[in-house]
Amino acid sequence: MIKITLPDNSVKEFEGAVTALDVAKSISEGLARNTISAIVNDQQVETTTPITTDSTVQLLTWNDDLGKKAFWHSSAHLLAQAILEFYPNAKLTIGPAIESGFYYDVDFGDESLSEKDFEKIEKKILENAKKGSTFSLYPVSKEDALKTYADNPYKVELISNLNDGEITFVTHDNFTDLCRGGHIPNTGIVKAVKILNAAGAYWRGNEKNPQLTRVYGISFPKQKDLTEYLERLEEAKRRDHRKLGKELGIFAFSEKVGAGLPLWLPKGTALRRKLENFLSDAQKKGGYEFVMSPHIGAKELYVTSGHWDKYGEDSFQPIKTPNEGEEFLLKPMNCPHHCEIYKTSQWSYRDLPKRYAEFGTVYRYEQSGELHGLTRVRGFTQDDAHLFCTPDQLSEEFEKVIDLTLYVFKSLGFEDFVTQVSLRDPENKQKYIGSDENWEKAESAIINAAQKKGLKTVVEYGEAAFYGPKLDFMVKDALGRKWQLGTIQVDYNLPERFDLHYIGNDNEKHRPVMIHRAPFGSMERFIAILLENTAGDFPLWLSPDQFIILPISEKYVDYSKKVSQFLENHDISGQIDDRNEKTGKKIRDAELNKIPFMLVVGENEENEGTISVRRRGEGDLGVMKLEDFVAFFKKEAAI
Numbered sequence: 021m022i023k024i025t026l027p028d029n030s031v032k033e034f035e036g037a038v039t040a041l042d043v044a045k046s047i048s049e050g051l052a053r054n055t056i057s058a059i060v061n062d063q064q065v066e067t068t069t070p071i072t073t074d075s076t077v078q079l080l081t082w083n084d085d086l087g088k089k090a091f092w093h094s095s096a097h098l099l100a101q102a103i104l105e106f107y108p109n110a111k112l113t114i115g116p117a118i119e120s121g122f123y124y125d126v127d128f129g130d131e132s133l134s135e136k137d138f139e140k141i142e143k144k145i146l147e148n149a150k151k152g153s154t155f156s157l158y159p160v161s162k163e164d165a166l167k168t169y170a171d172n173p174y175k176v177e178l179i180s181n182l183n184d185g186e187i188t189f190v191t192h193d194n195f196t197d198l199c200r201g202g203h204i205p206n207t208g209i210v211k212a213v214k215i216l217n218a219a220g221a222y223w224r225g226n227e228k229n230p231q232l233t234r235v236y237g238i239s240f241p242k243q244k245d246l247t248e249y250l251e252r253l254e255e256a257k258r259r260d261h262r263k264l265g266k267e268l269g270i271f272a273f274s275e276k277v278g279a280g281l282p283l284w285l286p287k288g289t290a291l292r293r294k295l296e297n298f299l300s301d302a303q304k305k306g307g308y309e310f311v312m313s314p315h316i317g318a319k320e321l322y323v324t325s326g327h328w329d330k331y332g333e334d335s336f337q338p339i340k341t342p343n344e345g346e347e348f349l350l351k352p353m354n355c356p357h358h359c360e361i362y363k364t365s366q367w368s369y370r371d372l373p374k375r376y377a378e379f380g381t382v383y384r385y386e387q388s389g390e391l392h393g394l395t396r397v398r399g400f401t402q403d404d405a406h407l408f409c410t411p412d413q414l415s416e417e418f419e420k421v422i423d424l425t426l427y428v429f430k431s432l433g434f435e436d437f438v439t440q441v442s443l444r445d446p447e448n449k450q451k452y453i454g455s456d457e458n459w460e461k462a463e464s465a466i467i468n469a470a471q472k473k474g475l476k477t478v479v480e481y482g483e484a485a486f487y488g489p490k491l492d493f494m495v496k497d498a499l500g501r502k503w504q505l506g507t508i509q510v511d512y513n514l515p516e517r518f519d520l521h522y523i524g525n526d527n528e529k530h531r532p533v534m535i536h537r538a539p540f541g542s543m544e545r546f547i548a549i550l551l552e553n554t555a556g557d558f559p560l561w562l563s564p565d566q567f568i569i570l571p572i573s574e575k576y577v578d579y580s581k582k583v584s585q586f587l588e589n590h591d592i593s594g595q596i597d598d599r600n601e602k603t604g605k606k607i608r609d610a611e612l613n614k615i616p617f618m619l620v621v622g623e624n625e626e627n628e629g630t631i632s633v634r635r636r637g638e639g640d641l642g643v644m645k646l647e648d649f650v651a652f653f654k655k656e657a658a659i
């Protein structure tokens with residue numbers, strides 16, 4: 021008898037070999053119809069893969085993320101099949117599922133793919149899908165696999181890095197591809213498809229390699245799902261932070277300054293400062309001390325921290341000085357600097373924890389093809405802090421940082437998120453520094469703190485930083501997309517590498533534990549997501565311009581200035597629109613610029629010391645004394 025344990029810990033017994041589809045049928049015919057993939061003993065497999073020993077089984081439908089992964093990965097095979105029918109000389113490389121849809125990287129040789137070709141490829145995919153062909157996975161020897169792809173250097177390179185016994189092909193209809201598996205039962209499940217884009221991509225992400233064409237697509241089991249997705253895509257374009265950033269005067273880029281290096285315009289700078297002040301106030305209450313560190317550091321600093329060995333070859337290269345052998349690096353991380361700040365004094369256990377905070381700008385080289393607005397840049401500012409504490413203080417300090425991050429998210433309307441426990445890859449420990457003992461202690465601290473706070477968590481192996489595990493806050497925006505914003509990390513390793521210590525109550529030296537944390541993550545990415553999440557309608561307290569004064573003629577500009585100064589003195593920020601335009605046009609422009617309050621002033625307002633107040637989206641709120649408006653505003657803007 022084979023025992024199958026399901027996610028609810030119930031056990032089903034079967035005589036002889038069984039498949040995930042058999043398990044689904046034993047529960048209900050409806051579940052069997054909807055099951056498109058399965059997890060067997062933590063490995064994603066086809067529903068027809070034989071199960072010959074006692075196993076844990078999770079049945080996957082379209083409603084599961086991993087079900088979608090199998091669906092989209094299978095659709096990538098359909099895309100590749102269609103491409104070869106139109107471009108028989110094209111060379112296929114890889115075609116994975118991604119968070120929304122799939123792509124396939126293709127070398128088209130002397131031919132090219134353009135947007136006008138998308139429709140014919142979509143039609144061919146659906147034509148082939150209707151055949152209902154089964155996906156059949158089977159093993160192939162390394163020798164035979166290399167013979168099959170003798171004229172495809174990309175597949176040969178992939179196969180060369182595999183061993184006999186771990187190479188499989190998958191076939192559907194008349195198409196075969198090198199693949200590890202994880203497919204839907206048959207192509208007939210794919211009912212709707214859209215080719216979204218084609219862009220350049222270097223083979224294996226290395227700009228020294230040939231450039232390929234990456235063809236992006238998405239597919240669904242119902243046409244209705246595709247229609248709804250395309251509507252969300254249009255909404256995403258409307259909310260694109262690059263578009264909004266330009267329209268609202270938040271940020272800009274300049275080719276002369278350099279790709280991936282944003283320029284913050286006055287309104288964007290005001291927005292950033294309000295965010296910084298908001299977090300600074302919260303940090304002061306939390307016992308943080310503020311520090312500043314330079315934008316560069318001696319190369320040896322990052323050799324000690326491990327950043328040079330880990331990222332040096334793929335980052336900005338050393339800055340050489342006139343002194344032979346003297347080299348500096350653009351700062352890729354703030355933590356090594358903060359370690360050196362800690363070392364400037366001798367600390368007792370009574371002095372800990374030390375909490376150093378800095379809005380520190382760091383620089384990391386990203387390939388030009390990976391740059392994207394503010395979400396992927398080469399220079400960005402982290403709301404960084406590093407806490408140095410005793411082992412006994414670790415749990416309490418970690419929980420306080422969780423509380424701070426939750427406060428930030430709640431204040432800014434980010435309520436739909438999960439926390440990702442990012443751990444080491446147990447199969448590839450050489451990617452990380454430090455002892456197993458320290459890693460186990462750090463991982464346990466994060467898992468325990470998350471459980472104690474009742475956070476909804478998912479565990480991801482291989483996503484840890486090279487020096488320690490993380491608790492990453494994965495936020496869903498208004499369009500349902502996931503972003504990693506806040507992060508908290510436990511680190512036993514950098515204190516060892518920098519030889520940090522404190523004097524314990526036994527009068528001996530002890531090693532502190534280090535917590536890295538950044539509730540925003542990076543100011544650039546956070547503001548990008550905030551722009552898209554709010555469509556530029558920021559919370560009132562955060563708006564760069566909270567009011568605009570609209571004098572009905574130039575005679576009332578002087579009074580407008582007095583009103584503006586009064587409001588600025590009460591920390592309410594705004595501007596005056598003294599253009600020679602009709603008041604109606606000024607109001608429409610203010611609405612488009614998403615300014616919360618429009619304050620119209622004329623003869624009556626000047627004589628009575630009042631303002632006529634309009635609120636964006638609500639209209640006329642009536643006439644108010646300046647003091648009354650301030651009180652009303654403060655109440656509305658309270659966090």
